Amino acid sequence: MISTLEMVAVIVVTYNSENLIADLMASLAPGLMGFRWRLIVADNASADGTIAALKEHAPDATVVEMGRNAGYAAGINAAMAVAGPHTAVLVLNPDVRLGPGCVERLMPVLRSPGTGIAVPRLRDGDGALIQTMRREPSVLRILGDAFLGAGRAGRYDALGEVVTDERRYRSEAVTDWAEGSTMLISAECWRRNGGWDESFFLYSEETDYALRARDNGLLTRYTPTADAVHLGGESRVSPGLWTLLTLNRVRLYSRRHGRLSTAAFWAALFLREASRALIGKRPSRMAARALLSPARLRETPGPHVVARAG
Known part of the structure; x- marks a missing residue:
């Protein structure tokens, strides 16, 4: 009915x-x-x-x-x-x-x-x-992901963002x-x-x-x-979309936290992406490079950003 x-x-x-x-x-x-x-x-x-x-x-x-x-x-x-x-x-x-x-x-x-x-x-x-x-x-959850991997970190409330x-x-x-x-x-x-x-x-x-x-x-x-x-599942395979996802995480965090906490979050996220870039992951290599660019962090996301990153 x-x-x-x-x-x-x-x-x-x-x-x-x-x-x-x-x-x-x-x-x-x-x-x-x-x-x-x-x-x-x-x-x-x-x-x-x-x-x-x-x-x-x-x-x-x-x-x-x-x-x-x-x-x-x-x-x-x-x-x-x-x-x-x-x-x-x-x-x-x-x-x-x-x-x-x-x-x-x-x-x-x-x-x-x-x-x-x-x-x-x-x-x-x-x-x-x-x-x-x-x-x-959170900073701790980014670090948990970096050191333990999302699967293992996600089993613990304090260490993982994804509930795994x-x-x-x-x-x-x-x-x-x-x-x-x-x-x-x-x-x-x-x-x-x-x-x-x-x-x-x-x-x-x-x-x-x-x-x-x-x-x-x-x-x-x-x-x-x-x-x-x-x-x-596109963001898992597209370097441009993964980069946009990564940058937006910093933007969102910065709107809800102070400068020191945001700096720590950025550092943890850069550590995670850089470590994955070292083992050959192209999306993470592109994301880590973007995290080092103050201009990329400041600019408004849009299709031009995705196209340039891709």
């Missing part, structure tokens, strides 16, 4: 996403079963057939053509500007596939007292669990933040937080949003009963 009270604004940001549209759209109705929903797509000037694919597979969607590659956060904000009345916002990457009943299982979690964001269990295209829960970035103990993914949990590809956000959270910070362009914007929500008294909750698939 479809609720006459709940309206979910489904927000998707596309960029050359033609090959992803059909499968995403096919997953929305089963994933949102039991709810009224409205699809708003912000397209960041795709050069392929994304717009045509949307017209074919999602003829009722509202499409906001950005006219440029404005970034993920800017796309979310532009879509929300035309979303209309809603009780919750479902933010999705175009390479996400919702499992049947996903939102039906997320919604009760979102209604838990003090909750602003609910996220599902994510698996990759091969069915493997994606470790999506994250702890707030898969037993923790078997039950509902509060997390500092979570991967931003699939997030159900309450209307109250959006009201308190405002929009997403467009200055990040790509990466760290979901970290910033969840930490601001926590600052405003609203938590992020993970639940394993809701399922989705996220195909993703």
Whole structure:
């Protein structure tokens, strides 16, 4: 039975996403079963057939053509500007596939007292669990990653940013933040937080949003009963994207901490990237070089930064 009270604004940001549209759209109705929903797509000037694919597979969607590659956060904000009345916002990457009943299982979690964001269990295209829960970035956690590796460090709350103990993914949990590809956000959270910070362009914007929500008294909750698939993973192989991710981590940290703490965070991050560069990892070599450039740390992220880094 479809609720006459709940309206979910489904927000998707596309960029050359033609090959992803059909499968995403096919997953929305089963994933949102039991709810009224409205699809708003912000397209960041795709050069392929994304717009045509949307017209074919999602003829009722509202499409906001950005006219440029404005970034993920800017796309979310532009879509929300035309979303209309809603009780919750479902933010999705175009390479996400919702499992049947996903939102039906997320919604009760979102209604838990003090909750602003609910996220599902994510698996990759091969069915493997994606470790999506994250702890707030810290100097010690960067060092733990550098010396122990993310897998081992993540087993300990103080030493790892990524929660890597898969037993923790078997039950509902509060997390500092979570991967931003699939997030159900309450209307109250959006009201308190405002929009997403467009200055990040790509990466760290979901970290910033969840930490601001926590600052405003609203938590992020993970639940394993809701399922989705996220195909993703570009930042692991692209030097340009990995560099942008690394620089944005410093930018985010500096906005929440003083100069001395930020300097220590930068040093720990440089140590990690430099050590990986020494064993031949090209993305880390590029990231370490960028960390040594005051101009790169100061400049506003954007497609020009990614293109130059790549």
